[in-house]
Amino acid sequence: MPEKSTILIVDDELVSRYTVEVLLATEGYTLMFAENGKEALEKAAELIPDLMLLDVMMPGMDGFEVCQHLRANPRLAELPIVMVTALDDRDSRLRGIEAGADDFMSKPFDRAELRARIRTITRLNRYRRLVETDEKLVYLANYDTLTGLPNRNLLLERLRQTLGRAHRTHQKVAVLALDLDNFKMINDSLSHEVGDKVLCEIAQRLTQLVSEMGVTVARLSGDEFVVMFDTNNIVKDVSEMAPRLLDNISRPMTIDNHEMVVTASIGISVYPSDSEEASLLLKNADTAMSRAKAAGKNTYQFFTAKMNKVALERLILENRLRKVLANNELCLYYQPQVELSSGKIIGMEALVRWQHPDLGLVSPLKFVPVAEEMGLIIPIGEWVLRTACQQNKDWQRAGFPPLRVSVNVSSRQFQPNNYLLETIKNALTDSELNPIYLELELTESVLMAEENNQPNSIFELLTELQAMGVQIAIDDFGTGYSSLSYLKRFPVNTLKIDRSFIKDIDTNSDDAAIATAIIAMAHSLRLSVVAEGVETSEQLAFLQEQQCEIVQGFFFSRPISVKDMTQMLLQVDKQPLC
Ligand code: C2E
Ligand code: MG
Ligand code: MG
Numbered sequence: 001m002p003e004k005s006t007i008l009i010v011d012d013e014l015v016s017r018y019t020v021e022v023l024l025a026t027e028g029y030t031l032m033f034a035e036n037g038k039e040a041l042e043k044a045a046e047l048i049p050d051l052m053l054l055d056v057m058m059p060g061m062d063g064f065e066v067c068q069h070l071r072a073n074p075r076l077a078e079l080p081i082v083m084v085t086a087l088d089d090r091d092s093r094l095r096g097i098e099a100g101a102d103d104f105m106s107k108p109f110d111r112a113e114l115r116a117r118i119r120t121i122t123r124l125n126r127y128r129r130l131v132e133t134d135e136k137l138v139y140l141a142n143y144d145t146l147t148g149l150p151n152r153n154l155l156l157e158r159l160r161q162t163l164g165r166a167h168r169t170h171q172k173v174a175v176l177a178l179d180l181d182n183f184k185m186i187n188d189s190l191s192h193e194v195g196d197k198v199l200c201e202i203a204q205r206l207t208q209l210v211s212e213m214g215v216t217v218a219r220l221s222g223d224e225f226v227v228m229f230d231t232n233n234i235v236k237d238v239s240e241m242a243p244r245l246l247d248n249i250s251r252p253m254t255i256d257n258h259e260m261v262v263t264a265s266i267g268i269s270v271y272p273s274d275s276e277e278a279s280l281l282l283k284n285a286d287t288a289m290s291r292a293k294a295a296g297k298n299t300y301q302f303f304t305a306k307m308n309k310v311a312l313e314r315l316i317l318e319n320r321l322r323k324v325l326a327n328n329e330l331c332l333y334y335q336p337q338v339e340l341s342s343g344k345i346i347g348m349e350a351l352v353r354w355q356h357p358d359l360g361l362v363s364p365l366k367f368v369p370v371a372e373e374m375g376l377i378i379p380i381g382e383w384v385l386r387t388a389c390q391q392n393k394d395w396q397r398a399g400f401p402p403l404r405v406s407v408n409v410s411s412r413q414f415q416p417n418n419y420l421l422e423t424i425k426n427a428l429t430d431s432e433l434n435p436i437y438l439e440l441e442l443t444e445s446v447l448m449a450e451e452n453n454q455p456n457s458i459f460e461l462l463t464e465l466q467a468m469g470v471q472i473a474i475d476d477f478g479t480g481y482s483s484l485s486y487l488k489r490f491p492v493n494t495l496k497i498d499r500s501f502i503k504d505i506d507t508n509s510d511d512a513a514i515a516t517a518i519i520a521m522a523h524s525l526r527l528s529v530v531a532e533g534v535e536t537s538e539q540l541a542f543l544q545e546q547q548c549e550i551v552q553g554f555f556f557s558r559p560i561s562v563k564d565m566t567q568m569l570l571q572v573d574k575q576p577l578c
Pocket of ligand 1: 335350351352363364365368377381384408409410441475476499532533534535552553554555559
């Protein structure tokens, strides 16, 4: 059922209004009335009628004036107006046309004529609206409303057409998937309005850059754009186009007084070599784009079939990882930390392993980053904390001299709402381990992320942990920001020098200088130092000379299972390690 048309009848004479009402009574319109020009304008603005029947002769504001006012109002400029004049009043009709009337009728009304005219006008009006809505829908279905660029829908349609043409003409088609590198930061730190303006600016730059070449530029979603074109010289065109796009995007821009530089990463797939199917070409370009991001951003990367294999492996890994706790597939290995002055084991680092039914022992380097991205590191981290505390207590109960266990804590676990403090307290309470035998290893990034969390939240957390007796160690020291001010500000007990400096410590003078400086700095701040990754006696000798007090590495032992560790504890009890 089409909606009822609304007709606004404007006439100062009650009889005339009543006549129209009677004549149109059976036609199914919604009839509204106004007695003078002022009321007519008010009601028109409020109701937006489908048609106005407007008497010319009215006291005060006459019909011509009403008509002029309506035409000057953008919302009502298109309202169909039928002017009611005296019979054969030619002058009035001419003035009416000038004022913007669409049609004329004369009083007294002819019943049949009135009905027919009004029916025609309302039908035309309805039809026009339908067409408009339809056009709007078509527009919305194919274009991005923010930038006005084609959206995914239209891109896919054009891509399919282009592929069809390329197939016939033996041309190639390039699909460049482009994603802004730092967009989330702009959105978060400035505002979504600024973010929107940045997207519009990028859209404009892209369109300007490729306007003369018959290239499609589309916006898929958020900060993802696609540039697509066919060519018979793919290598030349793409290797010219990609750097030009990157250069143009990274030109400084000023939005709402914020000067900024935005960069992008581009992934490229090519028809027919990477796929003959539109959506797969898009997907492959997207995979290559992720690679370009991983390769350092502000760069471009061609798709290779190998990338698909990597993506698939990752998917399988993610699925398996989801069930890792339920399937009881994790275990902890322990690596001893040796005090150089006594040759005794004074602690050990707990290192998680995944006993994969098909792949065997999977290194944390492979699955911890994936678990971090998936958020799974939170339950996994909790499991590690609980297991390490429990195991340490078990060794103490078995009569071994008490040792400290170091547990790696991911920066994700430090984010607010992840209840790290509660988790640690529970692990300690449930295992009955004295907190002084627990050390947490965190990376510098945790301290640096403080500004993004609630201010002081990390500081307070670490202070509370330290007050409980828990030790805090900075892991992989030297690879991050390595700022002295962080070390001074945060409650920290231990620095662990990253393995990369130890590796060539006895042969590379830079590494030796860095390690020496870190040890001296730690000592001046009264922090203890652990050297990681010690594999040779030469490295050990160097560290001994620098008065590094604790070392950890394959030289003494690889990370080993609970059973092997128990064996080792039994032995060192009798004989020091160095
Ligand atoms: P990390 O905390 O720096 O751990 C030290 C890594 O160095 C361990 O690798 C250890 O096996 C290795 N390593 C120790 N001594 C030597 C040596 O002499 N030579 C060489 N080449 N390597 C040595 P692993 O066990 O593969 O762990 C890798 C990383 O995974 C760890 O680095 C840590 O960042 C992370 N990780 C391990 N377990 C956990 C965990 O329970 N939770 C979290 N969040 N991360 C963990
Ligand atoms: Mg560690
Ligand atoms: Mg480390």
